[in-house]
Amino acid sequence: MNALKVPARTIALFVLPCLLLYVCLVFVPIFFSMYNSTFDWNGIGVKKFVGLDNYTRLFTEDNVFWPAVRHTLMFAVFSMLEIPFALYLATLINRFVKKPNFFVTSYFVPVILSVVIIGQLWKTIYNPASLGGMLNQVLDALGLHSWTHAWLSEPDVAMYALYFVALWQYLGYHLLIQFTGISNIPTEIYEAAKIDGADGFKADWYITFPLVVPIFKISIILAFIGSLQSFDMIMVMTGGGPAHSTDVIATHMYNMSFMSSKFGYGSSIAMVLVAVCLIATVIINALFNRVEKKIG
Amino acid sequence: MSQTFLTAASRMDEPGRKRFSFAKPFVFILLGVLLVTQLYPLLWLFTYSLKTNDEILSGQFFALPKSMQWDNYKQAIDANYWQYLFNSIYVTLITLVCVIVLASMAAYAITRFKWKLGPVVMLIFLIGMMIPVQATLLPLMLIFKNIHIGDHGLMGTRWSIILPYIAYQTPIAVFILSGFMRTIPHEIEESAHMDGAGVFRTFRSIILPISIPPIMTVCILTFINIWNEYILAATFISSEKIKTLPFGVNSFVSQYSSNYGAIGAYLVLGALPVIVLYFLLSEKITKGMVAGAVKG
Numbered sequence: 001m002n003a004l005k006v007p008a009r010t011i012a013l014f015v016l017p018c019l020l021l022y023v024c025l026v027f028v029p030i031f032f033s034m035y036n037s038t039f040d041w042n043g044i045g046v047k048k049f050v051g052l053d054n055y056t057r058l059f060t061e062d063n064v065f066w067p068a069v070r071h072t073l074m075f076a077v078f079s080m081l082e083i084p085f086a087l088y089l090a091t092l093i094n095r096f097v098k099k100p101n102f103f104v105t106s107y108f109v110p111v112i113l114s115v116v117i118i119g120q121l122w123k124t125i126y127n128p129a130s131l132g133g134m135l136n137q138v139l140d141a142l143g144l145h146s147w148t149h150a151w152l153s154e155p156d157v158a159m160y161a162l163y164f165v166a167l168w169q170y171l172g173y174h175l176l177i178q179f180t181g182i183s184n185i186p187t188e189i190y191e192a193a194k195i196d197g198a199d200g201f202k203a204d205w206y207i208t209f210p211l212v213v214p215i216f217k218i219s220i221i222l223a224f225i226g227s228l229q230s231f232d233m234i235m236v237m238t239g240g241g242p243a244h245s246t247d248v249i250a251t252h253m254y255n256m257s258f259m260s261s262k263f264g265y266g267s268s269i270a271m272v273l274v275a276v277c278l279i280a281t282v283i284i285n286a287l288f289n290r291v292e293k294k295i296g
Numbered sequence: 297m298s299q300t301f302l303t304a305a306s307r308m309d310e311p312g313r314k315r316f317s318f319a320k321p322f323v324f325i326l327l328g329v330l331l332v333t334q335l336y337p338l339l340w341l342f343t344y345s346l347k348t349n350d351e352i353l354s355g356q357f358f359a360l361p362k363s364m365q366w367d368n369y370k371q372a373i374d375a376n377y378w379q380y381l382f383n384s385i386y387v388t389l390i391t392l393v394c395v396i397v398l399a400s401m402a403a404y405a406i407t408r409f410k411w412k413l414g415p416v417v418m419l420i421f422l423i424g425m426m427i428p429v430q431a432t433l434l435p436l437m438l439i440f441k442n443i444h445i446g447d448h449g450l451m452g453t454r455w456s457i458i459l460p461y462i463a464y465q466t467p468i469a470v471f472i473l474s475g476f477m478r479t480i481p482h483e484i485e486e487s488a489h490m491d492g493a494g495v496f497r498t499f500r501s502i503i504l505p506i507s508i509p510p511i512m513t514v515c516i517l518t519f520i521n522i523w524n525e526y527i528l529a530a531t532f533i534s535s536e537k538i539k540t541l542p543f544g545v546n547s548f549v550s551q552y553s554s555n556y557g558a559i560g561a562y563l564v565l566g567a568l569p570v571i572v573l574y575f576l577l578s579e580k581i582t583k584g585m586v587a588g589a590v591k592g
Contacts, residue, residue, distance in 0.1 A: 004485060005410045006495055014405035014499075015417060018398035018466055025463035026424055029435035036435065043438075089330070096323045103327055105578045107334050112574055112581065114524035116542040117567045120549050121341055124560070132352035132556055134340055141356070172334060173585070180586045218590055229428045232527040236546060250430050257434040258531060270431040281426045 030274060037268035042261045054268035065269075068247040071159055072228060072276075075248060078163045079170065079223035086174035087216060091204050093175075094182045104179055107172035119236030122165045126151035152238055155245035162234055162246055166227065174219050181215030182208055210295045217288040224284060228277055249273050338567070345369070345560030352556045368561035372548070375558075376536060377565055380544030384569075387454060387540055388522045391461045395518050396511055398462065399469035404499055406470070407477040408485065418474065421467040429464050433531055436460055440532070456532045457540070461522050468588060469514045476510040477503065516584030523570065541566055 037055070040048040058065050093100045110118060127133030128150055129140055136148040151161040185208065193203050231250035234240065240247040240255055247255070250273060257266030344352060345368055346361040402421075406414045443450040450456050480503065488498045504511075526542040533539060539547065545566035549559050574581055 004408055010495055011405050011409050011411050014401045018402035019417060022463050022466050025460055026432055029432040032435040092323050096320055105582060106331055108582055110334060112520055112570050113567050114542040116526050116546045117563055120563055121337060125337060134357040137357040176582055177586055177589055222589055235527060266434055273428050274431050277428045278426055
């Protein structure tokens, strides 16, 4: 016998509560947003149907949108660049450290903290030296006074200051994922390779890296999707300012929707975000399937 | 030919251990530096939280507080800390219970019942995992404003954040749980059936107990995500009485922006529950989060 045959009523009883709640609170709102994005509407006045006008304005007239797209993509690129580093660290830990748990769990601490804690902590660190900011004080102490900045209020550096916080917070996460992947590789493979003369970095190159590709892919997807979505940290630290220099797609959507009450326009930005996320996931998956085929 | 022989010979001469001991110090220096960058900011925050404003503004980052300003903590705790903590526990617990009950029922039906739509339902949840949840913020707010329970609007109540929290966490929970339930041998259910147990009884007293490990994973993931969630809470609720901890911490910090010591203290207090939990259960938490990532 295989799967249970049960009356439809029982199936409904098991599935529907979860499915309905989920569909009503995620899918219905997305479709509602799609509908709203064709209106000019501030929530109070009349809903005026404008067709795709919100999208045309977004793509052609909005001075904030394209820089926000650029910041979002840069965010994603930086987060993904961190992963090879995390993988390399993981191989080093795996090879040289006898009791790796101490390092791995210590690096992981920032991952479990709320964006509010992380964001406010780094805001304090980025403060000017005269307000007790650690980073500027450290630079001063090293005699690098010319390197000090008002990290979050200078438009040229603010975005980089934010990228750094995200990299700092998630290093431990990616490291742990890669490390788990590596420790799951059976040691026999390395022993066999050693007999054939491959150990150390050679073994990493020919054994470890190919075998962790699936895990590597997971990290890349997580980093990419995470950075497309990560805006709560930016909301906590800068809210998209100064002068929109740290706006990403999601903060722009949030500010338009909730600060300027442009509900129709905000919805159209939300739709773009959804589209970008779906497309990105599909592309990354396709790319990695190719790589995996080549290696396998 | 002789060339190959030579390299092979030299490789044999070269003792693996010698090269290791050469690289080892560098690796440990690198790991140590990272340990400092990942953990020192948190330690710094702790010393910061025990200083007076004067010490913070004029002192050096590495200086220890001259006398412990526990008063900073008193101020922080007096600013609704216990209330926020209670609210966070309340919201997180309800979310946890609902997610586990709903998701395990759905996962059971999807993997163990014989019905045509099972894969379709699974697909709906899978697609949902790719949707950025912040795109639902605005439409959810618009919908919740129009839902009234008794004479209260749903918006601004605890349920206005709990319901979306449950919905956001179900796809990954269903995914993890169904991945596990698929592997349970059918004989177990069969014998339960022979003994006269109905579907519900089988589910409750056989399937759920076996599924404790993946349920733990779901618990950890949900806990970390919901406990730390900020933006939805900050958008949907405003009453001091129901603010969750991250939102409360952020309001305190923005409100008392020049009381540096107390801000530090509030941040430490905000981080404390998770840090303590992590200290007690670090292995479970890291494993759970990696399992969640890898299966997601």
